[in-house]
């Protein structure tokens with residue numbers, strides 16, 4: 001099996017990571033991989049905001065404030081867990097999508113283009129020996145969170161956080177579904 005498939009089939013999400021995060025050159029590779037995602041109509045919908053080092057833990061406060069403002073405070077155990085998690089994470093990429101303003105391409109397709117970019121970043125991070133984890137926790141869907149992170153509330157949609165760093169524990173194997181349970185054949189109907 002080629003090393004490409006070793007990487008692809010060996011990837012798993014790793015939530016608990018620490019320093020070192022990617023160097024500038026490694027981050028450049030990860031972000032270049034992101035922008036190799038397919039993109040119907042060349043909308044270029046990708047919007048990523050880098051949150052590094054000492055700024056990372058403040059992401060919890062953004063979610064906490066948005067929860068209070070919405071009259072729906074984040075549960076304290078979730079806040080505590082998020083603080084514990086992010087206190088060690090060296091890099092978070094806030095993920096956003098700017099769909100085609102002219103509406104030529106359905107917004108769903110731009111969301112998929114961003115999802116494909118995130119998948120490429122997960123694989124690139126893994127190929128470089130990092131752990132990465134996509135989360136829509138921390139109040140991602142609360143009003144004001146995306147805007148606080150710099151996304152335009154009118155034209156852009158915030159899609160969560162990608163945390164990247166060095167795995168704290170060696171990631172073990174993970175059981176994967178059998179593709180046969182998810183795939184079927186289609187045959188052309190017989191001519192009548």
Ligand SMILES: Cc1cc2nc3c(=O)[nH]c(=O)nc-3n(C[C@H](O)[C@H](O)[C@H](O)COP(=O)(O)O)c2cc1C
Nearest residue numbers: 011012013014132133134135136137138159160174
């Ligand atoms: C859009 C999206 C949002 C996610 N948000 C969360 C989350 O908030 N909390 C969580 O525990 N897992 C979340 N996950 C799942 C993890 O990122 C990860 O995929 C899961 O733990 C399975 O690991 P695997 O990628 O190795 O299969 C999310 C996944 C996706 C695609």
